[in-house]
Amino acid sequence: MKGVKSTNMDHLAPIVILGGVKFDLAAIIMVIVTSIVAFVLARLSVRNLSVDNPGKLQNFMEWVVEFVSNIIGMATDFKRGRVYLSLGLTLIIYIFIGNMLGLPFNFITEAHGHATFLGMDLFMNGEEEAHFAWWKSPTADAAMTMGLALTVIVISHIQGFRHNRKHYLKHYFEPWPFFFPINLIETVAKPLTLGLRLFGNIYAGEVMIGVILGMGWVGIPALLVWQGFSIFVGAIQAFVFTMLTMVYIGQASIHEEDH
Amino acid sequence: MTITWTNFFVQVIAFGILYLLLSKYAFGPLFGIMEKRRQLVKEQIDTAERNRSESERFLEEQKQSLQQARKEAYDIIEQAKSTGSKQADDIIAAARGESSRLKEEAVRDIEAEKNKAIASLKSEVGGLSVQIASKILEKQVDAGAQGELVDQYLKDVGKKS
Incomplete structure (x- = not known):
């Protein structure tokens, strides 16, 4: 399945340099593919909306809505959340699809000395020979998971500051004012753990698939098992990411009166 | 593993666009439909609840009217019974009166017939006795004494009548 000849060499990301800035073509492609899959899936599920006779996809999407509603209900108060x-x-669908996309196959090109994509030179890292990996989970890239994590953390801070200003500001100094540095560290740690957890799980899964592929034919049962496990991990990580997002937003922006 | 920092912005922008698109074209309509269904279910539950209470009310009414009908029927039967027994008493009384009247009449008739019979018997006996007497006397009494007897007899007859 994987068009790989040797795993001895690291697969490079197909990077182009535009105006001195590096762009990772594989990441851009995968983000677009994932978004398109997510959007098409969502659109298909709402194509024939019906109140009393929902189709299979609509049922599935409604189940997802209920599922996320339950997550929000668990993390905060559903009415306000x-x-x-x-x-x-969007998070759970995007992350889940992203996690799944990297599993079934890979697409690797080999380049010797020089490679271009749509007329743009690919960055070869100074090597003579390189393998470019064009297909991977968008969530198997630390920068991209950190993008997601920071997005939701920034949202939680903004919403906390807007809707719950007094308690939001106060919580940095609780339980005592000299806890401020610790609270600050926690604030910084939140997006880091959120993003790197997702990245670590999915990236490790893909690395493991690469390692198993290196075993040749012997590795096929292990590959099957590992891919199954990766589906499980991908689903769990999508759930965890969404759950923690809601928990963080809830902590920051929703103050419970009886608290 | 190299980190390309532009991926960060690519991801953030792409996610933002995906969020907007999904919210507008997928989740918005979906939430609308789910809300509509919730309304529908709520409405149906309300209707069912209303129907139930209404049917309960009807059932109660039916029970009451049934009870009332039963009571009325019982009253009617009771009344009919009492009327019937009264009528029977009346009829019996009338029959008794009639029979006693008939009996009296019969008794009276019998008495009258008896009297009549007695009277006619008397007159017959009188005539017969006269005839017998005259037959006997014809042989023993001569004309003079016979004349005397006839006179005597006529006198008696005249006295009796």
């Missing part, structure tokens, strides 16, 4: 339902849905 309702505005984040779309965010949670």
